[in-house]
Amino acid sequence: MNTTFTATVLGSPRIGPRRELKKAVEAYWAGRIDADELLATGAALRADMWSQQRAAGLDSIPVGTFSLYDQVLDTAAMLGALPERVAGIADPLDRYFAAARGNDTVAPLEMTKWFDTNYHYLVPEISPQTRFALDPSKPLGELAEARAQGVPARPVVIGPVTFLLLSKQVDASGPLLDRIDELLPLYAELLGLLAEAGAEWVQIDEPALVGDRTDDEIAVARRIYDELAALTQRPAILVASYFGSLGDALPALAATGIEGIAVDLVAGSDAPAWVPGLARKHVVAGVVDGRNVWRTDLEAALGTLVTLLGSVGSLAVSTSCSLLHVPYTLEAESGLEEPLRSWLAFGAEKTGEVVTLATALSRGRDAVAGAVEAGGSAVRSRREDPRLHDETLRARIDALTSGTRGRSEADVRRRAQQGLGLPVLPTTTIGSYPQTREIRLARAALRKGEIDQAEYLRRMRSEIGDVVALQEELGLDVLVHGEPERNDMVQYFAEQLDGFFATQNGWVQSYGSRCVRPPILYGDVRRPSPMTTEWITYAQSLTGKPVKGMLTGPVTILAWSFVRDDQPLAETADQVALAIRDETVDLQAAGIRIIQVDEPALRELLPLRAAEQQAYLDWAVGAFRLATSGVADSTQIHTHLCYSEFGQVIGAIAGLDADVTSIEAARSHMEVLGDLNEVGFDLGVGPGVYDIHSPRVPGVDEIEELLKEALAAVPAERLWVNPDCGLKTRGTEETTASLRNLVEATRRVRARL
Ligand code: GLN
Ligand code: ZN
Numbered sequence: 119m120n121t122t123f124t125a126t127v128l129g130s131p132r133i134g135p136r137r138e139l140k141k142a143v144e145a146y147w148a149g150r151i152d153a154d155e156l157l158a159t160g161a162a163l164r165a166d167m168w169s170q171q172r173a174a175g176l177d178s179i180p181v182g183t184f185s186l187y188d189q190v191l192d193t194a195a196m197l198g199a200l201p202e203r204v205a206g207i208a209d210p211l212d213r214y215f216a217a218a219r220g221n222d223t224v225a226p227l228e229m230t231k232w233f234d235t236n237y238h239y240l241v242p243e244i245s246p247q248t249r250f251a252l253d254p255s256k257p258l259g260e261l262a263e264a265r266a267q268g269v270p271a272r273p274v275v276i277g278p279v280t281f282l283l284l285s286k287q288v289d290a291s292g293p294l295l296d297r298i299d300e301l302l303p304l305y306a307e308l309l310g311l312l313a314e315a316g317a318e319w320v321q322i323d324e325p326a327l328v329g330d331r332t333d334d335e336i337a338v339a340r341r342i343y344d345e346l347a348a349l350t351q352r353p354a355i356l357v358a359s360y361f362g363s364l365g366d367a368l369p370a371l372a373a374t375g376i377e378g379i380a381v382d383l384v385a386g387s388d389a390p391a392w393v394p395g396l397a398r399k400h401v402v403a404g405v406v407d408g409r410n411v412w413r414t415d416l417e418a419a420l421g422t423l424v425t426l427l428g429s430v431g432s433l434a435v436s437t438s439c440s441l442l443h444v445p446y447t448l449e450a451e452s453g454l455e456e457p458l459r460s461w462l463a464f465g466a467e468k469t470g471e472v473v474t475l476a477t478a479l480s481r482g483r484d485a486v487a488g489a490v491e492a493g494g495s496a497v498r499s500r501r502e503d504p505r506l507h508d509e510t511l512r513a514r515i516d517a518l519t520s521g522t523r524g525r526s527e528a529d530v531r532r533r534a535q536q537g538l539g540l541p542v543l544p545t546t547t548i549g550s551y552p553q554t555r556e557i558r559l560a561r562a563a564l565r566k567g568e569i570d571q572a573e574y575l576r577r578m579r580s581e582i583g584d585v586v587a588l589q590e591e592l593g594l595d596v597l598v599h600g601e602p603e604r605n606d607m608v609q610y611f612a613e614q615l616d617g618f619f620a621t622q623n624g625w626v627q628s629y630g631s632r633c634v635r636p637p638i639l640y641g642d643v644r645r646p647s648p649m650t651t652e653w654i655t656y657a658q659s660l661t662g663k664p665v666k667g668m669l670t671g672p673v674t675i676l677a678w679s680f681v682r683d684d685q686p687l688a689e690t691a692d693q694v695a696l697a698i699r700d701e702t703v704d705l706q707a708a709g710i711r712i713i714q715v716d717e718p719a720l721r722e723l724l725p726l727r728a729a730e731q732q733a734y735l736d737w738a739v740g741a742f743r744l745a746t747s748g749v750a751d752s753t754q755i756h757t758h759l760c761y762s763e764f765g766q767v768i769g770a771i772a773g774l775d776a777d778v779t780s781i782e783a784a785r786s787h788m789e790v791l792g793d794l795n796e797v798g799f800d801l802g803v804g805p806g807v808y809d810i811h812s813p814r815v816p817g818v819d820e821i822e823e824l825l826k827e828a829l830a831a832v833p834a835e836r837l838w839v840n841p842d843c844g845l846k847t848r849g850t851e852e853t854t855a856s857l858r859n860l861v862e863a864t865r866r867v868r869a870r871l
Contacts, residue, residue: 121318122400122432123178124492125476125807128358129274129440130167130183131465133627135450139163140631147219151364153211160186161263168269175473180263181271181439182257182322186211187218187630190284191227193276194242198251199285199305199493201243218630221261229490229629233325233361233808234421235409235443236678237638238629242285246292246849247680252304254311261315267460273312273550277357278305279339280326295338302345309352317353319378322346325439327371327388327685328362329726340370341778341871344853347375354378356402360439362726366830372396380404384438400428404438406463406471406760410445411624411638411680412500414471420478426687427479428585435476441465445624449709453622458502458640460496464624484622501684505617505641512642515692515744523743526751528801531777534751538664538711542871543825543839543864544595544802548758550844551585552853558795561605570576578603579656586660588854592859596712598666599657601846605714607670612637615697616644618679639679639690647706655708666675666756667705669698672741677719687723688737694746702755703748714756715746717774718843731766734771739773746776754778760806762844778802782842784809784816791831803832806842806855807863813848815855821863834871839864 133139145151164184171179185192191214195199196606200217203224207213218240220226227240257273264271278301282294293458305322312320327339346355356378357371363386364371364379374396380402381388390396390403403426405419447466448459470728474489479800483490500506525531560577563569568578585600604610612618618637650667658665672694681690702713713853725734746755757774760782764771771779771794783790783805791805807824808816828837839860847855 122378122434122482123270123272123319124155124434125176125434125436126272126402126434127171127176127180127437127441127469127472128323128402128404129180129183129442130171131162131444131446131627132167133625133631133633134159134163134669135446136623137625137633139186140865142632143631147215153209156186156211160184162392164260164263165267168264168267168271169483171469172269174466174469175477175478176469177270178272178319178434179264179269180274180440181260181269182274182441184260187191188434189276190232190239190242190281191218192256193281194285195784196239196253196256196275196308197281197301199242199244199248202247231722233329234723235361235629236626236634236722239284242281243296244282244285246290248303250297250300252307254308257308257317258311261312263315265316265545271317272321272356273317273353274321274323274358275305275308275325277322279335280301280324283326283335295335296444298338298342300683301343305346306349306352307350309346309355313351313353315416318357319356319360320353321356321380323358323360325358325360325648326365326703327367328359328382330728331365331367333366334590336370337502339352339367340374340589343371343374343376351656354400356380356400356401358590360385360404360408363388365612369393370556371520372399378402378434380436382438384408386438391426392402393609396430398431400432400434401426402434402436404436405440405475406435406437407683408437408439408441409443410683411462411464412683413461413467413493414475414497415497416471416474416478416490419471419475420483420490422586423479423861425477430785433479435472435479437468437472441468444468445621445626450592450623451621454619455501455831458619461500461640462638471698474735495526500640503641506682506684508642508644511644511693511696515696519692519740519744520697523740523747525743525747525749528775528777531751531754535754535777536636538597538665538754541868542732542834543868545861545864546594546596546780546841547589547598547841547857549598549601549666549716550604550846551598551602552590552848552850553602554581554850557581557602578653582653582657583660586657586665590663592662592854592857594857595663597657597661597663598668599653599665600843601668603653608675609635609637611649611670611675611697612639612679613692614645614649615648616646617641617693618643635677636679637859639676639682639694641682643690643697645700651704651708651710653700654705654710658710664712665710667702667703667710669713669745670759671715671717671720672698672745673723673738674719677722688741691737692744693743698745699748706749706753711752712754712756714758714780715742716758717742718758720759720770721764724766735767736771739770742774742776746774756780756802758843764790764793767795772797772801778804778838780804780806780838780840782806784842785811788827788831791828795831798838802836802838804838807839808841808860810841810843810845810848810853813852815852816859818859818863818866821860822866825863825867827865 354377358380378400757776
């Protein structure tokens with residue numbers, strides 16, 4: 119029926135090697151370019167990507183993983199499942215972007231994490247009114263483009279099971295998966311059209327099958343793929359999984375009539391060689407890590423591949439997932455020194471590794487001996503580098519973690535902290551203040567060499583002076599310095615710690631047009647000198663009120679970096695924690711009495727499978743406690759959490775044992791307080807009473823109302839008053855007005871206690 123292929127990747131980055139797509143999309147939104155120009159930029163990026171992949175030697179190339187915003191939104195558009203509220207927008211591009219970002223009259227779709235990656239997708243809303251209908255123009259259009267270019271194109275679409283499992287049901291209840299039979303004819307039609315247009319293979323992504331799935335869900339998947347396989351007019355079907363093991367879903371898929379299955383052999387532990395049904399399938403083995411930046415141990419990967427050779431029908435080499443999650447190419451990094459550089463592989467280099475491995479399989483290892491040996495010596499050099507094995511550091515951690523990781527009892531601490539002299543319902547903010555034009559100009563001027571470090575310092579201090587004065591004027595109780603010197607809450611620390619390095623151009627898409635440049639954590643983490651004390655003590659010198667020191671926690675630093683893969687994450691977390699701990703001790707010695715250690719990403723690293731979650735939460739909590747237990751009882755530790763549904767981590771929040779936890783709550787009516795009560799949480803808590811995600815200024819009455827709701831769940835002695843998150847994305851005027859209202863509402867509530 120088809121020819122198999124030997125070397126592929128599951129998807130490609132799309133934001134552009136120099137973030138061309140980001141710039142074009144933003145220019146289109148701002149009205150600076152028209153739709154034709156935007157679409158032409160997209161087409162040029164696709165064409166370049168395909169020709170590079172072909173030149174590298176892939177013999178099957180994913181087509182359709184390009185997106186102007188998000189692949190799940192593309193799927194919703196393809197299936198006629200955009201929300202009703204955008205249906206009236208005539209222009210398809212405007213309609214698409216309205217669903218993504220909202221406009222003056224419609225709210226956007228919600229956004230959430232794409233499995234356990236740092237990519238965020240838009241959550242389709244499906245209601246009983248949704249009438250699915252196929253719009254095949256995107257997959258067909260991109261297929262035609264690729265074929266015109268002579269590319270061995272393999273269209274990629276998100277599968278119906280994953281699409282429904284990731285969507286949100288509105289105005290109805292019951293599992294959305296029940297509606298799969300409405301989607302089946304659309305996929306059948308699409309497969310027919312793709313075959314007609316010349317596709318030999320189609321890749322249907324079903325990453326949702328690597329999570330904990332019920333037997334019923336797996337049975338649905340099995341039935342759907344049996345039905346699709348039974349079609350006569352269709353390409354060969356490759357069902358792709360990634361981000362973990364398929365587990366029971368693997369034999370179920372293998373029992374269907376599909377031709378191929380892609381398995382993630384990096385994040386997952388499936389053993390395709392032991393699944394009898396695979397003896398007649400094309401297995402696409404994801405042995406090259408698609409979401410981390412390390413060079414592959416080719417010898418080890420080859421070993422894995424060879425064990426599969428005799429037991430599966432045919433074999434192709436691939437990345438473990440789409441290359442969406444890594445930067446384009448190392449070639450854009452001129453500042454990277456050896457041997458560090460030799461340890462890495464970004465998108466283009468990983469593609470090369472796939473081809474090398476495929477060549478070794480087809481022509482023997484000798485055909486690529488040079489590449490395999492070069493890879494081997496890089497892997498060895500990394501393994502043996504002393505920067506990855508600091509025995510003194512490791513001994514220090516062992517000594518610190520051999521006992522308990524905790525502090526004194528909460529009551530003892532509470533008494534010791536009474537000296538802070540705080541009023542009931544203390545008011546505070548989360549750390550950052552608006553990033554003003556002056557701050558941005560100063561940063562740019564420093565980068566361009568127009569001002570020197572001393573002048574930059576002077577300007578940041580003046581900014582801190584303004585922020586402290588503003589807080590005093592507003593009457594807040596616990597002040598912050600405002601974080602003007604920080605570009606980013608992780609990068610700022612990564613830049614000052616040993617064991618990390620920064621890339622110049624290592625951008626990856628976070629969502630839509632937003633890109634991040636995660637630091638690379640390659641070695642043992644050490645803090646050569648204090649990172650924040652100078653700033654915080656300067657702020658403290660300007661006021662008699664306590665100033666909170668502001669640090670990022672170990673889990674968040676890991677979650678927003680590329681991390682080493684040669685030791686358990688828990689070990690790396692403890693190293694970062696130790697650096698933060700040393701910083702808290704220095705802050706305390708410098709006279710700072712309150713220190714906040716932010717962990718907004720606590721939930722982000724939560725494993726997909728329930729069986730692995732507790733172990734994660736244990737080490738995550740342990741790292742936080744290591745970071746925060748070096749200070750005296752009289753030093754008050756705060757933490758801050760946001761971006762999440764806290765459900766699965768609520769017990770862990772209590773486990774952090776921070777004296778005060780500020781937590782996002784304004785939009786969810788203080789619900790989190792009830793959840794915290796249920797797990798016996800009895801420490802200080804500041805549920806956000808000002809939603810900083812919106813420019814709206816909350817009124818005094820509204821904040822008062824929220825405080826009353828909070829007081830229904832938490833006694834006044836434990837309640838703090840603060841916004842939901844940092845203020846850096848907001849404007850000065852609206853934050854000033856909002857904080858003024860927050861202080862006033864607190865006064866009113868206090869007066870009636
Ligand atoms: N302290 C940080 C700030 O205020 C916290 C940011 C966050 O939670 N994402 O900006
Ligand atoms: Zn936050």
